[in-house]
Amino acid sequence: MKRNLPPTRDFKISFSFRLPSSGRFSATLTALVLATALYFFYAAVIANDLETKILVDIPRDSTAARASRILADRGAVKSPGIFRYWLKLARAESRIKAGVYEIAPRESVFGVASKIVRGDSHRIRLTVPEGYEAARIAALAESSGLGASAEFLAYVAKNGLEGYLFPETYFFDYGSTAEAVARRMKEEFDRRITPDMLERAKETGLDLRRLVILASIIEKEATKNDRRLVSAVFHNRLKRRMYLESCATVLYALGKHKDRLIYADLRVKSPYNTYLNYGLPPGPISNPGMESIMAALYPDDSAALFFVVDETSGTHIFSRYYKDHLGVQKKPAAQKTTSR
Known part of the structure; x- marks a missing residue:
């Protein structure tokens, strides 16, 4: 006995994708490029959201990736990737210099990058008034973070430098030793005596x-x-x-x-x-x-x-x-x- 079967149908699964018109695609691409450019410009102009100045230590032999990560971890830059990108654009990835850098609030990526490439390390100002004895200079240097006063006095005594520590305003790299301070002051004395x-x-x-x-x-x-x-x-x-x-x-x-x-x-x-x-x-x-x-x-x-x-x-x-x-x-x- 035959059954009357319904007529067969062909089932097709179709997918359709409509490409945007050339005008719409061009506008979308332009907007994307502009957004990317604005993002990089913003990151370049404003590198961080710091509220106060900070000091960031970049160790010796730091790679661009390591320096970027250190800066980002301290909040000195917003994005380590963007910072490294700017270093790459400037062909400065291999020119990073070790040091302790002072980063200001909302300082630009350009500014931060320039500092670590030039080696513009944070410096300590030491003003020594005329007539100070070595003991007072030692205490002043120690209070400024320039080594221990005992080390300073030991070096002065060993080399007979009382009287030859020329009073002046000096700038020392962060981490300078007391001996380096005394030696620099004696060098200034020698330079001044003609x-x-x-x-x-x-x-x-x-x-x-x-x-x-x-x-x-x-x-x-x-x-x-x-x-x-x-x-x-x-x-x-x-x-x-x-x-x-x-x-x-x-x-x-x-x-x-x-x-x-x-x-x-x-x-x-x-x-x-x-x-x-x-x-x-x-x-x-x-x-x-x-x-x-x-x-x-x-x-x-x-x-x-x-x-x-x-x-x-x-x-x-x-x-x-x-x-x-x-x-x-x-x-x-x-x-x-x-x-x-």
């Missing part, structure tokens, strides 16, 4: 060491405007073989600061006490600046042998004769303990 200055020192009866010793005393004794007069007093006393009677040398011998010396202090036993010992002390008592060095070389044309501080004005009163000096001392405003 052959003409050494020749002039001979004319005044001084060698380099005696010049530095005298300048170190002038630095501690004089005010800004009377260095050459103070120098004249000491030169005159040396020629006459008189005691220098410098209170600054007594303070150095005591090893501590005092606003006012008493007569007992003037009897402290020390080769640095110029109230008890003729001539210059055995070494510098401070690290003098150029103005005091030049004052030691070119004293004022004065016959003065004495000076005393006027507490009212803070200036010195100079005298040629002892009786005049005593007369000045009797005035209430004069500070007897700083007289010469």
Whole structure:
């Protein structure tokens, strides 16, 4: 028996894909390119979302990939991939320099990349005032993150650098040692002392060491405007073989600061006490600046042998004769303990 079967049908599965018109495709591609360009431009202009400056340490022999990752981990750049891409565009992937870099908030990729390629490592500023002793410079350097003060003082003592640490503003790489700081200051001193200055020192009866010793005393004794007069007093006393009677040398011998010396202090036993010992002390008592060095070389044309501080004005009163000096001392405003 035959069944009436339904007529057969052909089943087809069809897929259709319509390509966009050339105009629409061109617009889509343009938008994609622009979006990509804007993204890279934004990443280049604004590298990070930092709120404060940070220091980032890029170790030696860092590859571009490692440096990029370190910067990204610290938040210095948003994307390590984009940062590395910019390095590649600049052909600087192999020119990365180790160092500690200061990255500012919202600094651009260009700025960050330029720093690590140039080696523009973070530097520590150290300003050393005129007249600081080595111990004070050591403490100042240590507080600035430039090594241990004990290391600094050990190097100074070993090489006899007290007096030769030139006071100036210096910039040191992050991580510089105390020895490197002391060595740099001595190099600056050597650079500043010229052959003409050494020749002039001979004319005044001084060698380099005696010049530095005298300048170190002038630095501690004089005010800004009377260095050459103070120098004249000491030169005159040396020629006459008189005691220098410098209170600054007594303070150095005591090893501590005092606003006012008493007569007992003037009897402290020390080769640095110029109230008890003729001539210059055995070494510098401070690290003098150029103005005091030049004052030691070119004293004022004065016959003065004495000076005393006027507490009212803070200036010195100079005298040629002892009786005049005593007369000045009797005035209430004069500070007897700083007289010469």
